[in-house]
Amino acid sequence: MNTPLPIHPLHGGQLDVYAHHYAIPKNQWLDLSTGINPNGYPQVSIPDSVFRDLPSDDDGLQQVACDYYGSDQILMVPGSSWAIQYLPTVLQNLVVPIKKVLLPQLGYSEHERAWRALGAQIEFYDDLPSVTQLQTCQVCVLINPNNPSTHLVPAEGVVKIAQQLQQQSAWLIVDEAFVDSRPHNSVIHNRGENVIVLRSLGKFFGLAGLRVGAIIANDKVLQVSKQMLSPWALNHPARFIAKKALQDKQWIEHTQTGLKKQSQTLLATCEQSLLKHLKIPVTINHTDFFVTLFLDSTMESLTLHHCLCKQGIYTRLLDNQKGIRIGLPNNSRETWQHLARGFMQAAHNFQKDISNVYA
Numbered sequence: 001m002n003t004p005l006p007i008h009p010l011h012g013g014q015l016d017v018y019a020h021h022y023a024i025p026k027n028q029w030l031d032l033s034t035g036i037n038p039n040g041y042p043q044v045s046i047p048d049s050v051f052r053d054l055p056s057d058d059d060g061l062q063q064v065a066c067d068y069y070g071s072d073q074i075l076m077v078p079g080s081s082w083a084i085q086y087l088p089t090v091l092q093n094l095v096v097p098i099k100k101v102l103l104p105q106l107g108y109s110e111h112e113r114a115w116r117a118l119g120a121q122i123e124f125y126d127d128l129p130s131v132t133q134l135q136t137c138q139v140c141v142l143i144n145p146n147n148p149s150t151h152l153v154p155a156e157g158v159v160k161i162a163q164q165l166q167q168q169s170a171w172l173i174v175d176e177a178f179v180d181s182r183p184h185n186s187v188i189h190n191r192g193e194n195v196i197v198l199r200s201l202g203k204f205f206g207l208a209g210l211r212v213g214a215i216i217a218n219d220k221v222l223q224v225s226k227q228m229l230s231p232w233a234l235n236h237p238a239r240f241i242a243k244k245a246l247q248d249k250q251w252i253e254h255t256q257t258g259l260k261k262q263s264q265t266l267l268a269t270c271e272q273s274l275l276k277h278l279k280i281p282v283t284i285n286h287t288d289f290f291v292t293l294f295l296d297s298t299m300e301s302l303t304l305h306h307c308l309c310k311q312g313i314y315t316r317l318l319d320n321q322k323g324i325r326i327g328l329p330n331n332s333r334e335t336w337q338h339l340a341r342g343f344m345q346a347a348h349n350f351q352k353d354i355s356n357v358y359a
Contacts, residue, residue: 004306010109012316012327024312030339032327033316035147035178035290037259039331040206041245046237055236061243065214068246069199071188075222076242078233080177080200080213083225084110087196087215088118090224091139091171102129102140106149108175109319111141127151134164143175144185148292148318148325150285158187162195171196180204180252181259181288193218203289204255205245210238259288262328265336267291270326273340277347278304280354294323300354307349311342 012033019026105124145152162172177200197216202208283294298321316325329335
């Protein structure tokens with residue numbers, strides 16, 4: 001098929017939808033849509049008892065997580081998305097009715113969906129909330145680094161925001177799903193009582209399918225959150241693998257170094273094989289997990305996304321349809337060559353397609 005997909009999935013993944021639409025076998029695609037580390041934590045041998053026995057809270061995962069994150073105020077949950085979904089209710093049970101919540105204009109959409117479900121008034125900010133906004137809200141959500149804009153607020157800046165919010169007993173939620181490759185940017189070690197930090201094993205560890213995350217917060221938040229968890233909320237295999245991953249210091253250090261190198265290769269490949277051949281203004285930002293291209297118009301973004309799909313390169317069209325996010329491919333010479341060729345052909349096709357649109 002040569003027409004763009006009319007309706008795109010809400011999130012990355014779901015490659016079957018694109019494979020069917022473009023009539024390209026699934027095994028011929030480069031799926032760069034999620035921002036997940038493609039070279040994630042390796043498979044481990046799991047004893048039969050892990051599949052047979054019910055999970056136990058005293059299996060050592062809690063202590064391992066405390067050691068890794070550097071805090072003893074932690075609740076392990078079934079993915080940081082669980083925390084995003086339920087924290088509005090948790091905070092509503094702890095404070096006066098929440099009227100206004102600050103969210104980044106461009107960010108992970110599940111935050112907005114969760115707060116709208118609560119009926120809160122949403123007010124957006126660009127990279128940073130203003131002083132006036134901080135003075136009039138009950139909750140501020142900061143995605144750090146931001147997905148997909150890549151904007152990062154230094155730890156001292158996050159602390160300053162938290163202190164401003166503390167003056168009117170407001171809360172700061174910091175989503176640190178992409179911070180593991182540069183843990184010095186985390187605010188966990190100087191977290192105030194009004195700060196809630198969310199972490200995930202899905203991105204850095206590449207274990208999104210396990211659905212394991214963590215809430216780091218004060219005891220009241222953790223107590224109410226724990227009451228909302230169902231029994232055995234984290235399945236036994238997930239707990240077993242998470243424990244192994246979080247204490248594997250050698251793998252963690254090796255991966256932190258590797259992601260930095262791979263992200264630079266992705267950035268250079270985008271610049272040399274894609275942007276160099278596009279005759280339109282494009283702004284490119286990057287993190288250790290993905291690059292984001294910002295284009296001037298929806299039509300340009302949709303056309304570029306479509307041209308990449310025709311080459312079997314699946315990227316994430318931004319929610320506002322003003323750009324695309326490109327995750328890391330598998331780190332092999334063949335894959336990088338495949339990506340470079342696909343980029344160049346997509347850029348060539350883009351020039352023809354966009355010329356027809358504006359003709």
